[in-house]
Amino acid sequence: MTLLGTERVAVPALRRSTELRRRRRSAAGYLFVAGYTLLLLAFGVFPTGYSFYLALTNDRGQFTGLNQFVKVAQDYRFLPAFGHMLVYLALWLVTLVVLVVLVAVVLRSRVSSGMSALLRFLYYLPGALAGVASVLVWLFMLDPDVSPVSWLLESMGMHTFAAVLSPGNLPLILMLIAFWTGAGGWMVVMYGALNNIPDEVLEAARMDGAGPWRTAWHIQIPMIRQWIVYMTILAFATGTQLFVEPQLLQTASLGRVSPTWSPNQLAYVYAFQQGDFNGAAAISVCLLVVGLLAAGLLVARSNLFTLDEK
Incomplete structure (x- = not known):
């Protein structure tokens, strides 16, 4: 067989082998996402679609348009509930973004690797509850x-449990609970994002005379901006x-x-x-929107x- 004939036989075989490998990789990818897709x-x-169905119908299954939304919006409890949620979200998101990014930058830049690992583990522990x-x-x-910090509560004029749980304090209390349980995991994520910044970039900043805080503000934080936005979106959804x-x-407050x-x-x-x-579904759809x-x-x-861009 001539050299030209050998090439004519080998090229189609190589193409078939490449196509077979590509199909196997595609099949493996579909298999990996199949379980998640079914759960999703x-x-x-399905629950989201069913919520829309309930929100647009009455208890007899008759289409009522936006009547359910009008009904719940006219409830005297509707606007206060959403107002409470927005105040809580403002406190929660600002505190989360500022403190998580700040702590992650300090752990990455100013703390030894051993101590940083220990602190990240301790920060993460509350999230396990x-x-x-x-x-x-x-x-x-x-x-x-019974509180070990009762002296602090009393110094703030809160001598009883009822005083602590007054309506004006609830957004702050709920923000503290959320931060205590959720911030540690995000600190680990932000620390990992900071580790992806090449050392050459940070070294160049130091050579240009940038101190730790200027490096953090002008280089590290902008380079993990997408991770910060991702954290904000998920924290907002959770809130x-x-x-x-x-x-x-x-x-626990016996109705207070x-x-x-x-x-x-x-x-x-x-x-x-x-x-x-149907009214409950309308409220859920409002939250989704x-x-x-x-x-x-x-x-x-x-x-x-x-x-x-590469």
Whole structure:
């Protein structure tokens, strides 16, 4: 067989082998995402679609348009519940972003590797507790009769548990609980993002005379901006689902905290106390729309999914 004939036989065989490898890789990829896709459809897409169906119909399944949304919006508890949630979100997101990024930068730049690993482990420990357990710990901490920091509470004029759980204090208390349980995990994530910054970039900044804080502000933080936006989006979504913490505080305070303090609590009252699942679905859809609008705004303004040019 001539050399030309050998090439004519080898090229199609090589193409078939390449195509076979490509198909195998594609099949493996589909297999890896199949489980997640099924769970997403079962516990994400289908419940969301059913919520829209309930929100647009009445208890007899008749289409009513936006009547359910008008009904819940006219409820005197609706605007206060969303107002409480927005105040809590403002405190929670500002505190989370500022302190998490600050601590991560300090651990990366100013603390030895061994001590940094120990501190990251300690910061992460509260996140291992379930939400209910975290609230119970904070109930103990917030009761002046048994709290180890009762002197601090009393110095602030809060001599009783009822005074601590006054309506004006609730956003701050819930923010502290959320930060205590959730910030440690994000510190680990931000620390990992900072580790992806090449040492050559930081060394060049030092050679140009930039100190630690100028390096952090002008180089490190801008280079992990997309991670910060990602954290903000997920934290916002988590914050809109506020339910366990105010519900337990309401129970522990013997009714001093409103049972409809957050939108999720109001939806719970609609569904399981009033038997109005359509109204509860309308509140849930409102929360979904708020979350999607906030996420879309952050993604659009931050170019979160823009690929870096090589």
